[in-house]
Amino acid sequence: SQQGEEDPQALSIQEGENATMNCSYKTSINNLQWYRQNSGRGLVHLILIRSNEREKHSGRLRVTLDTSKKSSSLLITASRAADTASYFCATPPIQGAQKLVFGQGTRLTINP
């Protein structure tokens, strides 16, 4: 898989349920970032988790990082219709690189 690939590609759940999205990457990282993109709009930064952190919370968001498996997950609890968006993880292609490399993202649909 490519650097920063999200899984699943699409997820559809009922409002109030929890949504979990996963990200896998290939190289050693300093940190990993999660972003949200509403259809046709800009990228909104959600959470940055550093390589020495295993879990981080922000409101209804919970991010985990497992550097031994080179994977991260984003959990959205008690989902709302407004959470409908695409979610991306972003990592560097090599350690120390400045650029972010995005995957195709997970398209999350919250059904009312």
Added chain:
Amino acid sequence: EPEVTQTPSHQVTQMGQEVILRCVPISNHLYFYWYRQILGQKVEFLVSFYNNEISEKSEIFDDQFSVERPDGSNFTLKIRSTKLEDSAMYFCASSVLAGLTDTQYFGPGTRLTVL
């Protein structure tokens, strides 16, 4: 809360014309970036800029592209002779510190349509 702004929100141009996309990064940020997203595809890195020079660029960022920080607040992306395949959403981003050591904040994007 400070945010990255971009103008215009939508630009339509004829093939072969020059376009300049403008960005105002967050005021205390030192690193600036341009990314693009072709409709239905991934967000792709174009270029990063620090201390008035390009610090990293991708294969996409060829001689048709240039960046400039003409004053203390604006950061511009110029495409000299647009092609149909340049049609995309262009995002500017900025960060206090370099790349993945710090959060990159993105603007709302400029949708470029080349006819």
